[in-house]
Amino acid sequence: MTGRGSSDSGAAEHTILSSSVLREVKVEDAIGTVLAHDLTQILPGSFKGRLFRKGHRVEAEDIPKLKDIGKEHLYVIELAESDLHEDDAALRMAAALSGTGTAFGEPHEGKVSVKSDRTGLACIAKEFVDGVNGLGEIALATVTNHRVVHAGEALAATRAIPLIVPESKVRKVEKLAAEYKQRHGEAPVSVRPLRKARAGLLTTGSEVYAGRIADKFGPAVRAKLEALGSEVAEQRFAPDDRQIIVKDIHYFLQQGYDMILVTGGMSVDPDDRTPGAIAEAGTDIVSYGTPMLPGSMLLFGYLRGIPIFGLPGCVMHDPYTSFDVLLPRVLAGDRIGKEDIVAMGYGGLHRC
Numbered sequence: 001m002t003g004r005g006s007s008d009s010g011a012a013e014h015t016i017l018s019s020s021v022l023r024e025v026k027v028e029d030a031i032g033t034v035l036a037h038d039l040t041q042i043l044p045g046s047f048k049g050r051l052f053r054k055g056h057r058v059e060a061e062d063i064p065k066l067k068d069i070g071k072e073h074l075y076v077i078e079l080a081e082s083d084l085h086e087d088d089a090a091l092r093m094a095a096a097l098s099g100t101g102t103a104f105g106e107p108h109e110g111k112v113s114v115k116s117d118r119t120g121l122a123c124i125a126k127e128f129v130d131g132v133n134g135l136g137e138i139a140l141a142t143v144t145n146h147r148v149v150h151a152g153e154a155l156a157a158t159r160a161i162p163l164i165v166p167e168s169k170v171r172k173v174e175k176l177a178a179e180y181k182q183r184h185g186e187a188p189v190s191v192r193p194l195r196k197a198r199a200g201l202l203t204t205g206s207e208v209y210a211g212r213i214a215d216k217f218g219p220a221v222r223a224k225l226e227a228l229g230s231e232v233a234e235q236r237f238a239p240d241d242r243q244i245i246v247k248d249i250h251y252f253l254q255q256g257y258d259m260i261l262v263t264g265g266m267s268v269d270p271d272d273r274t275p276g277a278i279a280e281a282g283t284d285i286v287s288y289g290t291p292m293l294p295g296s297m298l299l300f301g302y303l304r305g306i307p308i309f310g311l312p313g314c315v316m317h318d319p320y321t322s323f324d325v326l327l328p329r330v331l332a333g334d335r336i337g338k339e340d341i342v343a344m345g346y347g348g349l350h351r352c
């Protein structure tokens with residue numbers, strides 16, 4: 001791109017003429033005027049929030065409070081038809097991008113928060129978020145795609161940067177959102193529900209089977225499933241014996257469970273029989289090995305269409321592993337492919 005070309009197009013973005021009028025009034029002379037935006041007070045360590053609400057009519061007793069938060073002047077706005085107030089811009093953007101499983105409230109200090117109304121998988125279209133933020137003068141901040149969220153948790157926040165923005169900017173956001181919806185059948189920010197799965201859990205390891213040590217995998221896996229609304233329907237124990245593990249996997253398949261989880265024996269020792277047994281059971285293995293730490297020795301595949309996991313040792317003690325990334329996606333109905341596993345490496349180093 002030439003310098004001239006880029007500066008021309010940059011200028012076009014930024015010289016949209018506005019006939020809105022922002023008039024500054026000294027706070028002492030502002031009695032009777034109506035506040036043009038929320039006014040924020042910050043008392044570090046004890047308070048951050050709205051001291052005065054947009055629309056508040058300034059009274060004499062407000063003057064010292066306004067001075068205490070550093071206001072010498074206030075704006076009086078005469079808004080042109082082609083412009084939007086920050087609150088209305090933020091509201092319209094939130095409305096445009098919010099889809100299934102979301103809710104948003106009124107603006108606070110020029111910001112509208114979009115929240116989840118359920119436990120589910122946050123679906124955030126990165127290309128849409130980047131497209132919006134590339135427009136300038138408006139901001140859209142979101143959580144990352146495929147994060148588990150609970151009811152009331154924030155997914156996205158919209159805000160205009162100046163107090164007044166051209167309505168055309170917001171219309172561009174609405175257009176991007178409508179195009180996304182048309183292509184994908186869902187808005188760019190949504191939450192997918194998680195189904196309630198009943199899992200069969202097979203805990204391998206001769207030391208556990210023989211009672212030399214107490215099982216720690218069962219309670220950990222149960223807790224992870226229950227936190228997402230699913231359950232371990234049955235747990236069985238097997239020694240490090242490939243044929244016994246294969247038999248138990250087939251038993252779970254016959255029981256009609258929604259998911260099969262096999263723990264232990266996932267690594268490089270001669271006694272680690274689990275990956276071989278899962279393969280021998282007839283599994284289409286999507287991946288043995290996951291580029292995320294903790295959880296690099298995880299195996300994932302499908303056995304006659306049923307998701308099957310081989311869970312390595314870290315799942316017992318670590319709250320966030322590759323299992324915690326893939327389990328909610330499976331529960332949301334995603335068919336996990338090799339490309340999903342490959343994509344886990346970037347940003348996948350957590351703790352090891």
Ligand SMILES: Nc1nc2c(c(=O)[nH]1)N[C@H]1C(S)=C(S)[C@@H](COP(=O)(O)OP(=O)(O)OC[C@H]3O[C@@H](n4cnc5c(N)ncnc54)[C@H](O)[C@@H]3O)O[C@H]1N2
Binds near residue numbers: 208267
């Ligand atoms: N040289 C290498 N060493 C290790 C590798 C590697 O690639 N090369 N991988 C590491 C990773 S990552 C993991 S995770 C662990 C082991 O994973 P495994 O799934 O094979 O775990 P086990 O060998 O079966 O057991 C490890 C440890 O945990 C105890 N255990 C197992 N099951 C239970 C249970 N149900 N309840 C309580 N405790 C259990 C087991 O007794 C062992 O002490 O390997 C790394 N090493």
Ligand code: MOO
Binds near residue numbers: 293296
């Ligand atoms: O499968 Mo291991 O614990 O990477 O963490």
